Amino acid sequence: xxxxxxxxxxxxxxxxxxxxxxxxxxxxxxxxxxxxxxxxxxxxxxxxxxxxxxxxxxxxxxxxxxxxxxxxxxxxxxxxxxxxxxxxxxxxxxxxxxxxxxxxxxxxxxxxxxxx
Amino acid sequence: xxxxxxxxxxxxxxxxxxxxxxxxxxxxxxxxxxxxxxxxxxxxxxxxxxxxxxxxxxxxxxxxxxxxxxxxxxxxxxxxxxxxxxxxxxxxxxxxxxxxxxxxxxxxxxxxxxxxxxxxxxxxxxxxxxxxxxxxxxxxxxxxxxxxxxxxxxxxxxxxxxxxxxx
Numbered sequence: 001x002x003x004x005x006x007x008x009x010x011x012x013x014x015x016x017x018x019x020x021x022x023x024x025x026x027x028x029x030x031x032x033x034x035x036x037x038x039x040x041x042x043x044x045x046x047x048x049x050x051x052x053x054x055x056x057x058x059x060x061x062x063x064x065x066x067x068x069x070x071x072x073x074x075x076x077x078x079x080x081x082x083x084x085x086x087x088x089x090x091x092x093x094x095x096x097x098x099x100x101x102x103x104x105x106x107x108x109x110x111x112x113x114x115x116x
Numbered sequence: 117x118x119x120x121x122x123x124x125x126x127x128x129x130x131x132x133x134x135x136x137x138x139x140x141x142x143x144x145x146x147x148x149x150x151x152x153x154x155x156x157x158x159x160x161x162x163x164x165x166x167x168x169x170x171x172x173x174x175x176x177x178x179x180x181x182x183x184x185x186x187x188x189x190x191x192x193x194x195x196x197x198x199x200x201x202x203x204x205x206x207x208x209x210x211x212x213x214x215x216x217x218x219x220x221x222x223x224x225x226x227x228x229x230x231x232x233x234x235x236x237x238x239x240x241x242x243x244x245x246x247x248x249x250x251x252x253x254x255x256x257x258x259x260x261x262x263x264x265x266x267x268x269x270x271x272x273x274x275x276x277x278x279x280x281x282x283x
Contacts, residue, residue, distance in 0.1 A: 087157065097210075
């Protein structure tokens, strides 16, 4: 009985995780510039792969697998914001432009942070 | 009435299809670009999709040893993204800057570069861009003219080594 419930929960986690991975790619294609695409890739992509790893943990249920899956999820949750932040900072420092519909730019140094 | 194992097999199939679609669309984004940071983000997402693939295959085949591969792949993807970010920072110019300045301005003085500098700003305001392209804008002087001169000299000082090694 408890195995059946774990299996169904793992199936739901697999579906939700792959849907989040697909949504990350939709965001990568629909959003206008680098800085907004970074939101879709880092948040939704990390959530998708993290849910799939949790699905392994729920499905197998033995100690070493669960601990490694949780360690992997924590590792991804720690590293994805760092890499996205580094990349956004590097792109902004080099001068890649914001999309024209952006409404705020807090890193502008001339005091006019209300966009163009 | 489906048994839980049947439901799991169905969801594994659907998940593999969705991940394949997202994988292919991400590869297309890597190819299309249009800028280098876009490609780097797409590669980062590609690593995440590969981790998802490994996780689903680990459930499908029962080899939970694949989880170690997923963790190692996540580490490699993180380090690759950090290295690419450093590369973007060291390269120091966007694709439009490269199109404007290559390769006629090699070895010219800053006086002959200044009109080119102005034309970059003019095209930037006309195009689909929110502000003029100037690298390292954080420390530019507030006055217009000196700011331009400073940014021009700074732009020459940083990437000069790379250009000299190229010629």
